[in-house]
Amino acid sequence: AQSVSQHNHHVILSEAASLELGCNYSYGGTVNLFWYVQYPGQHLQLLLKYFSGDPLVKGIKGFEAEFIKSKFSFNLRKPSVQWSDTAEYFCAVNARSNDYKLSFGAGTTVTVRA
Amino acid sequence: DAGVIQSPRHEVTEMGQEVTLRCKPISGHDYLFWYRQTMMRGLELLIYFNNNVPIDDSGMPEDRFSAKMPNASFSTLKIQPSEPRDSAVYFCASSSTSESGELFFGEGSRLTVL
Numbered sequence: 410a411q412s413v414s415q416h417n418h419h420v421i422l423s424e425a426a427s428l429e430l431g432c433n434y435s436y437g438g439t440v441n442l443f444w445y446v447q448y449p450g451q452h453l454q455l456l457l458k459y460f461s462g463d464p465l466v467k468g469i470k471g472f473e474a475e476f477i478k479s480k481f482s483f484n485l486r487k488p489s490v491q492w493s494d495t496a497e498y499f500c501a502v503n504a505r506s507n508d509y510k511l512s513f514g515a516g517t518t519v520t521v522r523a
Numbered sequence: 524d525a526g527v528i529q530s531p532r533h534e535v536t537e538m539g540q541e542v543t544l545r546c547k548p549i550s551g552h553d554y555l556f557w558y559r560q561t562m563m564r565g566l567e568l569l570i571y572f573n574n575n576v577p578i579d580d581s582g583m584p585e586d587r588f589s590a591k592m593p594n595a596s597f598s599t600l601k602i603q604p605s606e607p608r609d610s611a612v613y614f615c616a617s618s619s620t621s622e623s624g625e626l627f628f629g630e631g632s633r634l635t636v637l
Contacts, residue, residue, distance in 0.1 A: 441623045452614060452628040460623050499566065501626075508578065509554065509624030513566045 411436035413502050415514035423522050424492055430485040430517050432500035436507075442483040443501040443511070444474055453499065459483065470494070492523045525549075527629035529615050535635045541603040544632045547596055548617030556626065557590055557600050558614040566614075572598065584609075605636045 416431035434440065444456040457468025464476040474485045483500060500514040528547040536542055548555045556571040570580040575592045583590070587606070592598040602609055612633050616626040 441625075443625065445626075452630045453616075453626075454628070455625060458623075458625055503624045505623075508573070509618065509620060510568070510571065510579070511556075511618075511624060511626050515565050 411440070411502055411504060411507060411512045413500050413512050413514035415498075415500050415517050417517045418515070419518045419520070421520045421522065422490060425489050426521075428485075428487045428490045428494070428519065430498055430500075430519070432483045432485065432514060433481050434483065434500075434502045434512075435481065436502060436504060438504050438506050440502050440504045441509075442474075442476060443503075444468065444472070444483075444485050445499045445501060445513075447497045447499065447516075449496065456485070456498070490519075490521050492521050495519060495521045527615055527617050527627055529613075529629035529632050531632055532630060533633045533635075535637065536605055537637050538606055539604045540636075541601065542605045542609075542634060542636075544600040544613050544615075544634070546598045546600070546615030546629060548598070548615070549619075549627055550596065552617035552619045552627070553595075554618045554620070554624070555592060555598050556616045556618070557598070558616065559611045560614060560631075561611045569600070569613075602634075605634075607636045610634055610636050 414433045442459040445453040459466045467473045499516045501511045503509045503511045530545045557569040559567045569582045570590045572592045590600045612631045614631045615629045
């Protein structure tokens with residue numbers, strides 16, 4: 410079975426600070442990797458995804474993530490956060506061999522102070 | 524594309540009442556998922572369908588919960604009888620194997636059972 414671990418439960422930082430959220434997964438086969446964001450009171454939206462190719466993936470709103478296969482990691486980064494980045498961030502993994510069922514991490518709440 | 528459509532957006536009901544949540548997936552998507560989100564447990568997969576057939580309902584909490592997908596454009600999640608601990612946001616999501624399982628979420632149905 411696949412599982413997803415997010416390192417931080419809650420991150421608090423100031424505007425313009427850099428953000429990095431850790432995500433590790435456990436699955437031996439070929440996977441697809443996702444980061445979703447949930448703004449307060451809203452539904453989950455896709456930030457970025459990795460299927461194959463360049464392991465450095467760029468998403469919306471200045472976010473990027475790097476897939477490191479040897480470390481089973483897919484960490485999310487943003488060089489300079491804004492107050493509007495306050496949200497909950499979910500890492501997720503699926504695999505064709507598991508019927509593309511998406512497994513989510515527990516989520517990391519990011520609070521950006523103005 | 525209208526996206527995944529859920530109704531109702533909010534429901535307040537009394538313990539013991541029947542609750543029916545509805546979902547219209549994105550046209551052409553062959554997978555439909557029901558998730559529940561609470562502060563205590565985060566995102567939980569309840570059940571998912573492939574081509575209208577339930578594939579995995581191991582996440583359904585108990586017999587009070589049931590889900591159907593009578594056709595490719597409609598699904599329901601029913602709770603009967605409802606209990607206060609069922610209070611949560613219920614998300615429906617759809618995906619397509621042609622998109623490697625990227626999930627598209629509805630806006631959610633916020634259920635409060637008094």
